[in-house]
Amino acid sequence: MNKYLYKQFFQNKVYVFSLILLFLLGIVSIHTGVTFLEKNNQLMQDATEYQEQSIQKNTAHETHIGSTLYYIKFHLFNEPNKLTALNIGMRDFTPSLKGVTIRNLEEQKYNTDFYNPTSALAGNFDFSFVLIFLFPLIIIAINFNILSQEKESGTLKLLSLQSGNIKRIIDTKLLIRFLAIISIYFLLLLTAKLWIGIALDSTFSLFILLGFLYILFWFVLCRFIIASNKNTSYNALSLIIIWIGINFIVPMISFVLIQKMYPIEEALQTVIEQRDGYHNKWDEPQKNTIDKFHNIYPQFKTNDTIFNNDFNWKWYYAMQHLADVESMKSSIAYQSKIKARNNAAKLIGYFLPSMHTLILSSELALSDQNNILAYENKLKDFHKEKRLHFYPLIFSNQDSTVENWNNHKLEKFKAQSNVSILELLLPLFLIITILLIISHKKLRKLC
Amino acid sequence: MLKATNLHKKYDNNTALYGLNIELKKGEVYALLGQNGAGKSTTINIFLGFIKPTSGEAFINGISVIENPQLIKKDIAYIPETVMLYPELTGIENLDFFSKIAGFSYTHKELIDFLILTGLQESAHHRKLKEYSKGMRQKVGIAIAVAKNAKVLFLDEPTSGLDPIATNEFNELICKLGREGKTIFMATHDIFNATKVSTKIGIMKQGKLIQQLDSKDFTPDELQELYIKTI
Numbered sequence: 001m002n003k004y005l006y007k008q009f010f011q012n013k014v015y016v017f018s019l020i021l022l023f024l025l026g027i028v029s030i031h032t033g034v035t036f037l038e039k040n041n042q043l044m045q046d047a048t049e050y051q052e053q054s055i056q057k058n059t060a061h062e063t064h065i066g067s068t069l070y071y072i073k074f075h076l077f078n079e080p081n082k083l084t085a086l087n088i089g090m091r092d093f094t095p096s097l098k099g100v101t102i103r104n105l106e107e108q109k110y111n112t113d114f115y116n117p118t119s120a121l122a123g124n125f126d127f128s129f130v131l132i133f134l135f136p137l138i139i140i141a142i143n144f145n146i147l148s149q150e151k152e153s154g155t156l157k158l159l160s161l162q163s164g165n166i167k168r169i170i171d172t173k174l175l176i177r178f179l180a181i182i183s184i185y186f187l188l189l190l191t192a193k194l195w196i197g198i199a200l201d202s203t204f205s206l207f208i209l210l211g212f213l214y215i216l217f218w219f220v221l222c223r224f225i226i227a228s229n230k231n232t233s234y235n236a237l238s239l240i241i242i243w244i245g246i247n248f249i250v251p252m253i254s255f256v257l258i259q260k261m262y263p264i265e266e267a268l269q270t271v272i273e274q275r276d277g278y279h280n281k282w283d284e285p286q287k288n289t290i291d292k293f294h295n296i297y298p299q300f301k302t303n304d305t306i307f308n309n310d311f312n313w314k315w316y317y318a319m320q321h322l323a324d325v326e327s328m329k330s331s332i333a334y335q336s337k338i339k340a341r342n343n344a345a346k347l348i349g350y351f352l353p354s355m356h357t358l359i360l361s362s363e364l365a366l367s368d369q370n371n372i373l374a375y376e377n378k379l380k381d382f383h384k385e386k387r388l389h390f391y392p393l394i395f396s397n398q399d400s401t402v403e404n405w406n407n408h409k410l411e412k413f414k415a416q417s418n419v420s421i422l423e424l425l426l427p428l429f430l431i432i433t434i435l436l437i438i439s440h441k442k443l444r445k446l447c
Numbered sequence: 448m449l450k451a452t453n454l455h456k457k458y459d460n461n462t463a464l465y466g467l468n469i470e471l472k473k474g475e476v477y478a479l480l481g482q483n484g485a486g487k488s489t490t491i492n493i494f495l496g497f498i499k500p501t502s503g504e505a506f507i508n509g510i511s512v513i514e515n516p517q518l519i520k521k522d523i524a525y526i527p528e529t530v531m532l533y534p535e536l537t538g539i540e541n542l543d544f545f546s547k548i549a550g551f552s553y554t555h556k557e558l559i560d561f562l563i564l565t566g567l568q569e570s571a572h573h574r575k576l577k578e579y580s581k582g583m584r585q586k587v588g589i590a591i592a593v594a595k596n597a598k599v600l601f602l603d604e605p606t607s608g609l610d611p612i613a614t615n616e617f618n619e620l621i622c623k624l625g626r627e628g629k630t631i632f633m634a635t636h637d638i639f640n641a642t643k644v645s646t647k648i649g650i651m652k653q654g655k656l657i658q659q660l661d662s663k664d665f666t667p668d669e670l671q672e673l674y675i676k677t678i
Contacts, residue, residue: 008535
């Protein structure tokens, strides 16, 4: 029986064309990812060279180290993993490289390389885009009329009388289509693995499993709709409406609600506070500023400088740091709101397979909001480390020659994804099981 | 082999069947005559298990169609007015596919024999169904029914649209199947063929079985006269 069902499927030129198209689009998406990784590698190399050249240039003359450090930027690279090529996610519009001086951090966080926002309008055509949006379309296209076509072409009665079990025939047809789609999926992943060199570790395995379950979800959903035994146009329309609803309408409404639930005024507030904190200090007596600084860092207290409002580097860096301190509360509040938004999106994702797949695949690929927050935190630590390294030199009025600048190379940060298998599997597994049970009952009525 | 007891079928305000009573023995060929909308197809669909009667009972081989619609499927076959099969598969592939889903796995030679039995010329066996005439598709439909080894065959307007030669071949095949012990229930408009192939004839009007006759007692002309008077 299966031989003929296979033959019928592969004799349909539209189906075969759809599969080939899906594969080609998948290849294009992998190419997008490869290009993204190459750009990032290039960026890292350029930044390494830039930092070396900048240090050379700024340390060529003997001067107060405070003056040298005014200009030198230290770079921290948010290293993507190979899997990021398959889900570029938020890295699309957040830089993977930030360079900071030891002056106030909050202002520099957002002073990044020039980026043309219009290039982000269409989003990135990465593998996750193909998986989340295009795979379901093809799945709908090859499944929506599995039963209705038999009914409308007049073969259903004969099938029903001959087999006595329409459910078995529908499931066999679905299985054939599932095998065809899943073969394309694995073929694309194999191509990605070989092309990009992704290691078959637990992260990649979870990524594969997530996509597998997502594809399975769409097949089970199609089975659920098919089992209603309605006509072809009803099935097609229902599935397309669900596709639009799940992928666009519900997520958009959810994001609006999340934004309303967690308004982030702190972003602007942080900038204002750090600017005020910094600019106002130019008009305040230096003594006030340096005392506040020494309350935080008493180890840098010295008696060799008179703070009489003439410019000096000790006061300057104290003032810079206090700007960060004054905006710290807002900065922390901003981060916690972003986390809350992210958690709310995750929660909604438990009921929306496309959102769940998108969020978790981004987490696995280190291209999600958590990765950005982790990178920001690391940047903060990195900045602090540099500050505390140079403060003793600044506060003892050293010149730039005392430092071994060769030790200051570009540094890399690589986050670890913390996706648990339960968190990944459970929502999809539950939705798939519920749909299977309901469609099973509906199909039994047909037999 | 086939029995209907006081079958009623109502669709909202329309009554399609009024207390239908029919009984057929093994090997009998029954032709149900009647105008369009008389209730012939409704009767067949109840026996096939596609429609539930409003009241009454229907049995095939002693098994209730209403209570065991799945169980009776192995004993019955259906050949509609236009046999719809898979156009991209060949005649022999269609036969093989529909036999396999019925649980029968035949050798290539056995499949050929079934098609030859129905009179389908050998040159057509490996041609795609989309190239077949209506008569050729009917023959594949009968081959599927025979290969299933069904005890009861339901035919709905089987000779409608067939040319005289194809009709004649079809009639011979039905008679042969009847002689082999198949019970055949046929809804038709064709009075001439009904007298030629059937052992019993029923005339339906507006959901009621008006007349039940033995075919051998009537010539086609006499039956036509009676039919016109009755209708």
